[in-house]
Amino acid sequence: MNSESGKHRVRAKLETRAQELTERLELQSVRSCYICRTCTSSCPVTFIDPRFNPLAILRMVLYGKIEEVLNSDFLWLCTSCYSCQERCPQEIPIADIMTKLKNKAFKLGNAPVGVRAQMDIIKKAGRTYPLDDFDNKKRAKAGLPELPTSCDVVKTLFESETESLK
Amino acid sequence: MKYALFLGCTIPARARNYELSARRVAETLGIELIDVERFVCCGFPIKSSKQFSAELLSAYNLALASEAGLELCTLCSSCTSALTEVAHELGYKDESQLAAVNSHLGPLGIQYSGRVTVRHFARILIEDIGLERIRKSITKDLSGLRVAVHYGCHYLKPSDIYGGFDQPEEPTTLEELVSLTGAEVIDYPGKKKCCGGPVLPVDERVALSLAKEKLDAVHEAGADLLCLVCPFCSVMYDGNQKGIENEFGVNYGLPVLYLTQLLGLAMGLDRKALGLNMNVVKTKDLMKKIPE
Structure with a gap:
């Protein structure tokens, strides 16, 4: 096998893999992008930190670099502000695509620590900021009603979901 | 007028x-706000990690409201978008999705x-109460405030x-509500930009930089206060303002008020009854610009 045909085969394999992933994640709409860059110029994060660039991410998805996106740190810098999605002239649901990519990255174990911690706490307590008796004391002092300090419902919901995915 | 009050996670703990x-x-x-003790997180904070789980949480909350026969009134913009998105999906799309959710x-x-x-509280004010009726409850002129x-x-998008x-590119509802108080609403660059809150658990520097950009612009424009409608935006601008000042060597001292606090002041409600003593950036100097 000469190195040229080897390279060719690797690229073909990458492209097939990218196409498969694109379809499985229902990201086909990225194909209609005509590179106007409205997304990137609307992105408040790109303005602060160019590591995050929505157009670049869409192109990476399209050109077989989806795994690089899923392994990246930059994917998680998206704030889900929807500026890109609202303005895309091709109506590509860019923010929704970022959510799908993040979901996939989370499944692969690539989410930042803070994001994983948020998931764990909600699974356990049903709230991002669990309440305790002290919180309820402060609430009572302010004349606000008492709220539950534990939550079993979330456990049942998550268990039922895990069960159905087996 | 009666609604189920959806507080979410941030408000009961950090935005009393x-x-x-x-x-x-x-x-x-x-407006009668009914408390539903069994409400849980809206799902927004885990949407990026597991969208289906997030949707289940929203659906559970929606089901509780439905059981009580009430519409939902939200105060947090992220809760608003998460719950509305699921209500929209399950209300208008194929029934198989609703069946799948109900099986869980x-x-x-x-x-x-x-x-x-x-609907968000501010939206209910606009749509169900109406500007004219709110105007009738205003007893103090806040025209000294910029x-x-x-x-x-997520108050406007998706x-x-x-x-x-409202209109996501040229929104007007908050200006309309604030103008009722007599206060002058001032414009500033980057008005529609995100507070950065959602990336706080990912990259604090990026999140704070986003918040700083807005604080710079609002400060530069000469505002007396920043008025908002979401507890997490407030965490970024009020709660983290001192941290931003220290981190970036800047100085704002910019009071950040909820729309409801500003309206309440104009309605002649007591400062403490509106929780103004709990705002992180002190509001005492601001009070001097308001008639007794």
Whole structure:
């Protein structure tokens, strides 16, 4: 096998893999992008930190670099502000695509620590900021009603979901 | 007028000033807010990690509201978008999705009918109460104040789920509400930009830089205060303002008020009853610009 045909085969394999992933994640709409860059110029994060660039991410998805996106740190810098999605002239649901990519990255174990911690706490307590008796004391002092300090419902919901995915 | 009050996670723990002022303003306007003790997180914070789980949490909350026969009134913009998105999906799209969600709600002995409306408190003020009726409750003239408004993202977006409420590119509802108080609403660059809150657990520097950009602009424009409608935006601008000042060597001292606090002041409600003593950036100097 000469190195040229080897390279060719690797690229073909990458492209097939990218196409498969694109379809499985229902990201086909990225194909209609005509590179106007409205997304990137609307992105408040790109303005602060160019590591995050929505157009670049869409192109990476399209050109077989989806795994690089899923392994990246930059994917998680998206704030889900929807500026890109609202303005895309091709109506590509860019923010929704970022959510799908993040979901996939989370499944692969690539989410930042803070994001994983948020998931764990909600699974356990049903709230991002669990309440305790002290919180309820402060609430009572302010004349606000008492709220539950534990939550079993979330456990049942998550268990039922895990069960159905087996 | 009666609604189920959806507080979410941030408000009961970190924004009791918002909760207090919203309840007081609601009372003043004859809005009845019903507490539903069993509400859980709306799902927004885990949407990026596991969208289906997030949707289940939303659906569970929607089902509770449906069981109580009430519309939902939200105070947090992220809760608003998460709950509205699911209400929209399950209300208008194929029924198989609703059936799938209900199969998961089954073990909890609750089902969702697919028919609950979710609206932010400010939207309810505009749509159900109306500017004229609110104007009649205003007793104090706040014309000494220059106010910058921050819409945030999810109060308006994704716009396709909000049934034509306001305009995401040129919103006006917050200006309309603030103007009722007599205060001057001032413009500033980057008004529609995000507070950065959602990336706080990912990259603090990026999140704080986003918040700083807005604080710079609002400060530069000469605002007396920043007025907003989401507890997490407030965490970024009020709660983290001192941290931003220290981190970046800047100085703002910019009071950040919830819309309900500002309206409450104009309605002549007591400063403490509106939780103004709980705002992180002190509001005492601001009070000097308001008639006794």
